[in-house]
Amino acid sequence: MRAVHLLALSAGVLGVTPALANDDLMKQIANPAQQVLQTVDYANTRYSKLDQINTGNVNKLQVAWTFSTGVLRGHEGSPLVVGNMMYVHTPFPNIVYALDLDQDGKIVWKYEPKQDPNVIPVMCCDTVNRGLAYAEGKIILHQADTTVVALDAKTGKVAWSVVNGDPKKGETNTATVLPVKDKVIVGISGGEYGVRCHVTAYNLKDGKQVWRGYSMGPDGEMLVDPEKTTHLGKPIGKDSSLKTWEGDQWKQGGGCTWGWFSYDPKLNLMYYGTGNPSTWNPKQRPGDNKWSMTIFARDVDTGQAKWVYQMTPHDEWDYDGINEMILTDQKVGDRERPLLTHFDRNGFGYTLDRANGELLVAEKFDPVVNWATKVDMDKSSKTYGRPLVVAKYSTEQNGEDVNSKGICPAALGTKDQQPAAYSPKTQLFYVPTNHVCMDYEPFRVSYTPGQPYVGATLSMYPAPNSHGGMGNFIAWDGVNGKIKWSVPEQFSVWSGALATAGDVVFYGTLEGYLKAVDAKSGKELYKFKTPSGIIGNVMTYEHKGKQHIAILSGVGGWAGIGLAAGLTDPNAGLGAVGGYAALSNYTNLGGQLTVFTLPN
Amino acid sequence: MRHLSTATLRPLLAGLALAAVATAAVHAEGAKPADPALANSLNPNDKSAEVDQKILDKAQAVKVEDGKYIDAEGHPTFRVTDTGKKVDWYSYSGYRRYHAECHVCHGPDGMGSTYAPALKDSLKRLSYEEFIGILVGGKQDVSASQQQVMPAFGDNKNVMCYADDLYVYLRARAAGAMGRVRPSDKEDKPEAAKKAEKECLGG
Secondary structure, X not given: OOOOOOOOOHHHOOOOOOOOOOHHHHXXXXXXXXXXXXXXXXXXXXXXXXXXXXXXXXXXXXXXEEEEOOOOOOOOOOOEEEOXXXXXXXXXXXXXXXXXXXXXXXXXXXXXXXXXXXXXXXOOOOOOOOOOEEEOOEEEEEOOOOEXXXXXXXXXXXXXXXXXXXXXXXXXXXXXXXXXXXXXXXXXXXXXXXXXXXXXXXXXXXXXXXXXXXXXXXXXXXXXXXXXXXXXXXXOOOOXXXXXXXXXXXXXXXXXXXXXXXXXXXXXXEEEEOOOEOOOOHHHOOOOOOXXXXXXXXXXXXXXXXXXXXXXXXXXXXXXXXXXXXXXXXXXXOEEEEEEEEEOOOOEEEEEEOOOOEEEEEEEOOOOOOOEEEEOOOOOOOOOXXXXXXXXXXXXHHXXXXXXXXXXOXXXXXXXXXXXXXXXXXXXXXXXXXXXXXXXXXXXXXXXXXXXOOOEEEEXXXXXXXXXXXXXXXXXXXXXXXXXXXXXXXXXXXXXXXXXXXXXXXXXXXXXXXXXXEOOOOOEEEEEEOOEOOOOEOEEEEEOOEEEEEEEEOOOHHHHHHHOOOOOOOOHHHOOOOXXXXXXXXXXXXXXXXXXXXXX | OHHHHHHOOOHHHHHHHHHHHHHHHHXXXXXXXXXXXXXXXXXXXXOOOOOOHHHHHHOOEXXXXXXXXXXXXXXEEOOEEOOOOEEOHHHHHHHHHHHHHHHHHHOHXXXXXXXXXXXXXXXXXXXXXXXXXXXXXXXXEEOOOOEEEEOOOOOOHHHHOOHHHHHHHHHHHHHOOOOOXXXXXXXXXXXXXXHHHHHHHOX
């Protein structure tokens, strides 16, 4: 590996490399007045250069306008703004609205796909959808039933559509897509149904399939090269996945790809993580279960994997590795390196060199994380790169039909999919987190295609001996692996953060507050209670010279399921007063967009 | 599975059974005194249990067959002893299965979610037959603002082999006999349960 890659964030490299096939998209992404990708930029920084709203005036924010989506379900993701148009998506049935900002949000077109309602119950944990993407005059929607559809951005007419999976087998979708160069990259869900998941590239022009790389299985189907694809600097070798499963179990292996995608134009690599191995009962699937729970770096043209890193070999707790990979360039030691920072469900914040997959930092981003003492950073050690699991919290070692107690974090992770943000000004990451622990009891299950394949009983509760809340909003130093500040929250923070050049960081809460905090200190500067709990991601745009902040409300998702009635109180039987806040006492179902701006 | 083949096909009977309950409950004590040896012993301090006396009375076991408790109507029911500390095997097994198969939609402890109804409440209304019917065949209630769709679990052994266990656990939650707490002790797994599980799950 060549060691140093001086790489500007995608916004800065426009036109530098002749290999770039999609200059228009790069230009659209670089324009801070709009947002054309869910991730804001290819690097997934969720940083906006807009600075009209700043620490001095954010307390004067007012609601500018609102819009009801007409659907009462968990609303994840955010609207897009392209030019004078805003595109709003909904959870199932996945309606798309095109609103003209020049005409006070008039609905220019509406697209409502007809999907079989039988897809609903096979979507584990609510019918959320994490939003649209824009490229080359098309709005790309990836529906719950795995249909990928490209709509003409001007008319809403279907340009092409393609079916990526089969809901009858439990294959569904909740994720957004990544348009890159002449392709659209898409993932798939179904880890709780024994689906063998994959990432697939389609032609942006006509929806024709170009490549598909599975998370597990034979080398050819995973698009790995036993000699050239590396894990922690070494070739992965032949049959790297097959060797780590018993018999044919990899065929129901999971490793789903329902998270976010990032892309480095200079390295021509895309990055994403794979989910849990099926089932949740670790005893039933001996081995490391590669390449579940793994960060993948793939060439976007061929899909070939350049490097992989498995964070949680042989998962025993449902710590999916799908959270976003944030690409930054920062100084490590005395040289600038191309970094990838990832806040995993398992509670460790990882920083790697994204060019070669070298592991640089792995530290807990919530001090209560206890299932592993640390990640072994000793390159000469046999367990290099692996978490050192604490026997007491090992559901594998404790075995089937044994209730392992007090495991932190819970299965929903120290952080779930709700994306973090990064400000190059402060060089800090802003991370929405869960502060929840669990008891976990695995047991034997049988596999039926299209039926849940779980195999564990869980109960969850706020982290004991802490502030009593179920979440924190933290600032993280990714180079040193340290929490800079931490704001306690009553509920898990299930909303994607937005960092801005105005040194204000925004996020939403499950009670429904949009909050603005100081990027340097975490001090709360503004809050407003929207009609329903927020699990969407904050976005910003500029229209007619004014910066706006927009957020979708609509409680749901895993958070709405787990927290609606409050978590299980392990002391309930002892007559303790119910101190376990029920989200249903604070908010209700909804589906609304709220847009803020400063007064004239 | 034994119960199911007959039980699922009887929505009409189920309706009749429900209608009969209202009157039956009034006469229950006079008609058939509960066996004191089968009485429940609940935890009076468990605020999360929310006792519903009517449901609790109706669920009173009148006999036990190989560790399985049966109410006056011949339906499976729970038994809680030792001031709430100990439950019968099926209630315990139902607790475990619920928190694997059901809670991802219906929330922890049958409490409901933003996505699916609270089964601790539904079981106050649903008869055994209706419960099993929905479990086997699923349920759809789709409108402009709501899409409640429950899948059919008829082919799912992880659910159907434990249908009675789930019923008994959720009935105990509806009656308030079990709170939002993991049962700390349980009766031994009956031979009948071991045998039925083996036969039902197959290889």
